[in-house]
Amino acid sequence: MSQNIQKTDVVIIGAGPTGLFSVFQCGMLGMKTHVIDALEATGGQCTALYPEKPIYDIPGFPTVAAAELIEHLEQQAAPFDPVYHLDQQVSGLERQNDETWRVTTTKNTVIDCKAVIIAAGAGAFGPNxxxxxxxxxxxxxxxxxxxxxxxxxxxxxxxxxxxxxxxxxxxxxxxxxxxxxxxxxxxxxxxxxxxxxxxxxxxxxxxxxxxxxxxxxxxxxxxxxxxxxxxxxxxxxxxxxxxxxxxxxxxGLATNLGPIADWGFELERNHILVNQATCETKQPGIYAIGDVATYENKLKLILCGFSEAAMAAHAIHPRVFPDQELHFQYSTSQGVPGE
The missing domain is CATH 3.50.50.60 (FAD/NAD(P)-binding domain)
Known part of the structure; x- marks a missing residue:
């Protein structure tokens, strides 16, 4: 039986705040994304653990409820038409060639892509x-x-x-x-x-x-x-x-990286070591951002994860468009599709 293989530019593993903001950052650079998450809804721990809890360190929001933050991030990502694969966990990650990775899930979803962003937070988690x-x-x-x-x-x-x-x-x-x-x-x-x-x-x-x-x-x-x-x-x-x-x-939560731990990354205390400038792992074309990523003087803050999403997207652009020179533009001058 032949597989139904979907294709996209970037697969994002994790639909928490940093994963959702990655959709926006990739979209602003013209890259299409698919997002995979083990939970039944987007938002990660913000949705699963403390949807009504106020967050005070998001720029521009003196205070914002976790669920409201996720709602805004979804709206921000929406113009770029991300494809969500929820209630399923990534079970396989294989290099097809120098330009393509194949991602498979526990629901037999198969996606070929040019790059992968792991924004898996603490990994798969459940309550103690x-x-x-x-x-x-x-x-x-x-x-x-x-x-x-x-x-x-x-x-x-x-x-x-x-x-x-x-x-x-x-x-x-x-x-x-x-x-x-x-x-x-x-x-x-x-x-x-x-x-x-x-x-x-x-x-x-x-x-x-x-x-x-x-x-x-x-x-x-x-x-x-x-x-x-x-x-x-x-x-x-x-x-x-x-x-x-x-x-x-x-x-508290019982957390583990699941199959991510077996994908050949360099790990430090169950976190993926990345190049701080690009967020790329030791596996070319695979990036990690947010709480799952680590480097010297790493701060586990949502706003740092947002910054890492932007850096990863810009680092990925040459992989998706090798013949296209990237000219940095601010969003105020570039605009957003549909506006």
Whole structure:
């Protein structure tokens, strides 16, 4: 059976902020793109983990919600007609010749391209699940590992478990809509920003938030996926039942590079080493940007990933158009298609 092989100029692995901005940068240089992501929607961790969380260090936005940032990036990329291949992971990357790479996915999508930009963030990721009997019966119904819409928790009694930024951030935000919020942590010291912890403790002086420390999750009670209570236990083995509608366990992410680790890149602590000037890896024609890439004095900031997207696109242009000289132009003078 013959393969249906699609062709494009650049394949972008990862549809997070840097991947989406790569579409724009490549498009401004006349290059067509296909974008592949393991998640069902664009946005990467901004969509999957903290869509309503404010981001303060995006130029031009004093504050912007993560989901709103993704919406703007999609609009910015739209004039260049990117082709999205979502809910599938890249499973193969093979050099066809000096000019072409072949990318295959877990859904048997096959794409030939002149260059690849890896914007995979931390790699494939999923939540660290608490070891609770019957947990899978409640997942997606009353146990969630991310908050897509705060409004979904209006008038609910919510148990938040964890001591990091996500737990503390939502412990401050959800009381605005929830009936009551419990915060369960195994110790009184939290790993989040001190200012945020102080604000959460101030909320705990009200009847909207209750600190349940030092306790750990121990069990779940309910029927047909609907929680009735969350059982917690302290270090002495004393149990307590918290009446609850929702459990949000925020124990971080389990991440790995997946097949990317086997593609012959030079790795440093599970990150891909790149040429800082071009973002090219040791594999000619393969580039890495954003959190997955590393070099001396690397800063893991979204705005740095945006800069790397621009540098990679300009470095790729001669591969896609070897006979065309690239004349640098500002977007204000060049314009955008359709404007």
């Amino acid at each position: 699940r608490p070891p609770l009997d019957g947990l899978e019966n409640f997942e997606g119904k009353s146990v969630f590992y991310l908050v897509k819409r705060r409004e979904d928790f209006r008038d609910k009694t919510v148990v938040i478990a964890g001591g990091g930024d996500s737990a503390v951030d939502w412990a401050m935000s959800l009381p605005q809509v929830a009936k009551k919020v419990y915060v369960v942590h195994r110790r009184d010291k939290f790993r989040a920003a001190p200012e945020s912890v102080a604000r959460m403790r101030a909320l705990a002086e009200t009847d909207k938030v209750e600190m349940v420390v030092p306790y750990q999750l121990h069990g779940l009670k309910g029927t047909d996926g609907k929680l009735s209570s969350v059982i917690v236990k302290d270090l002495q083995g004393n149990e307590r039942a918290l009446k609850a509608d929702i459990l949000l366990p925020f124990y």
